[in-house]
Amino acid sequence: MKTIRFGIIGCGLMGREFASAAARWCHLPQMDIRPEIISVCDTNAELLAWYTNHFPAIKQVTDDYRLLLANPDIEAVYIAIPHNLHAEFYCAAIEAGKHLLGEKPFGIDQPANDRILQCILQHPQVFARCSSESPFFPAMQKIGGLIEKRAFGQIIEVHSGFLHSSDLDAQKPINWKRKIEYNGEYGCMGDLGMHACHMPFKAGWLPQNVSAQLCKIVPSRPDGKGGMAECRTWDNATLLCKTLDTATGQAFPMTIKTHRIAPGHKNTWYLEVYGSQSSARWSSKQANTLEILDYQPGAEQAWQVMDMGHEMAYKSITGGIFEVGFSDIILQMWAAFLYEMVHGQPIRKFAGCVTPEETAWSHRLFTAALASHEQQATMPV
Numbered sequence: 001m002k003t004i005r006f007g008i009i010g011c012g013l014m015g016r017e018f019a020s021a022a023a024r025w026c027h028l029p030q031m032d033i034r035p036e037i038i039s040v041c042d043t044n045a046e047l048l049a050w051y052t053n054h055f056p057a058i059k060q061v062t063d064d065y066r067l068l069l070a071n072p073d074i075e076a077v078y079i080a081i082p083h084n085l086h087a088e089f090y091c092a093a094i095e096a097g098k099h100l101l102g103e104k105p106f107g108i109d110q111p112a113n114d115r116i117l118q119c120i121l122q123h124p125q126v127f128a129r130c131s132s133e134s135p136f137f138p139a140m141q142k143i144g145g146l147i148e149k150r151a152f153g154q155i156i157e158v159h160s161g162f163l164h165s166s167d168l169d170a171q172k173p174i175n176w177k178r179k180i181e182y183n184g185e186y187g188c189m190g191d192l193g194m195h196a197c198h199m200p201f202k203a204g205w206l207p208q209n210v211s212a213q214l215c216k217i218v219p220s221r222p223d224g225k226g227g228m229a230e231c232r233t234w235d236n237a238t239l240l241c242k243t244l245d246t247a248t249g250q251a252f253p254m255t256i257k258t259h260r261i262a263p264g265h266k267n268t269w270y271l272e273v274y275g276s277q278s279s280a281r282w283s284s285k286q287a288n289t290l291e292i293l294d295y296q297p298g299a300e301q302a303w304q305v306m307d308m309g310h311e312m313a314y315k316s317i318t319g320g321i322f323e324v325g326f327s328d329i330i331l332q333m334w335a336a337f338l339y340e341m342v343h344g345q346p347i348r349k350f351a352g353c354v355t356p357e358e359t360a361w362s363h364r365l366f367t368a369a370l371a372s373h374e375q376q377a378t379m380p381v
């Protein structure tokens, strides 16, 4: 078993998820590589005791990411910080020769993303990927397999999205994710969009143009200090894209929805693919349920409803009949990152993390979506 020594920069919500996944690596009996967290960095010192209490291998605790990157024992980093810091921190990590799993949107805007991609190009020895989990649900893996087999026939329409309602409560105080200077102009697209783009982009379904409707629903929120703060980020985005299936050269309509204010949704990822031969629908609301419709001319059109169980891309010790959850797919995503880092490619096409090029496509799409909304016109991507 090969060990990769990791540092975490940004020890909030997502930093803890990685650490917890690393702590149950024994769930993955066929992995020949494992992460070991030896260093943590956050400017909020209160967060760090949880790490040092649970991870005895941690030898370095710092509030200065440059000290972490200067540590020669660290081979790879996970960086989970606000979007305004992505370009600076990711480029510094790459220049320090550390393999990188960065968080989406992989740069606060297109120039920041360009800078990160340029840096990756200049350091080909560094393995860099972007975090996004939903394709690791077994139902999504199954849909990925159907895409690879071209089982859908001609693609008629695709709907992909990420809906939640964390901002439905207008009295919820504002945080960095709702402030343009930390989260960026993209608003909800920067926060949620990569998740909705991950499967389509991996499938080679690339938007050629976009018509965007962007909504600011809650104009101001409590600032947490007794006053009110203006909300300047987009709450909801609905994108309609003419999309090219690069495998066939045919175009089809695709919608990408990223809503922070979607009544009835806590954290819903979904993908619907409608094709001339087969169709498939999945939503994380019923994470273990996959619906498939195989079209036979002359026969009834009947949706089959399948229970997926625990059929993971990277084999897990959990019994095949048991249901899957967020912590399981985070673990799968980390397996994908480490597997590809060592073996040069993912175990199968749809079991890979988002590539830097795929993040660049998302930036092209979101930048065009901002222009589309501004000009009330369909814009090329």
Ligand SMILES: NC(=O)c1ccc[n+]([C@@H]2O[C@H](COP(=O)([O-])OP(=O)(O)OC[C@H]3O[C@@H](n4cnc5c(N)ncnc54)[C@H](O)[C@@H]3O)[C@@H](O)[C@H]2O)c1
Residues within 6 Å of the ligand: 009, 010, 011, 012, 013, 014, 015, 041, 042, 043, 044, 047, 063, 065, 079, 080, 081, 082, 083, 085, 103, 104, 105, 131, 132, 133, 190, 191
């Ligand atoms: N993949 C996912 O499912 C998912 C989910 C949520 C967030 N994210 C992404 O993860 C990233 C972080 O989001 P989060 O929800 O963990 O946020 P968070 O606020 O919980 O954590 C961010 C951490 O960064 C720290 N930080 C800020 N400035 C720093 C600095 N200069 N040096 C070191 N640490 C610093 C903060 O103190 C905080 O602990 C964002 O890019 C976000 O879009 C991804």
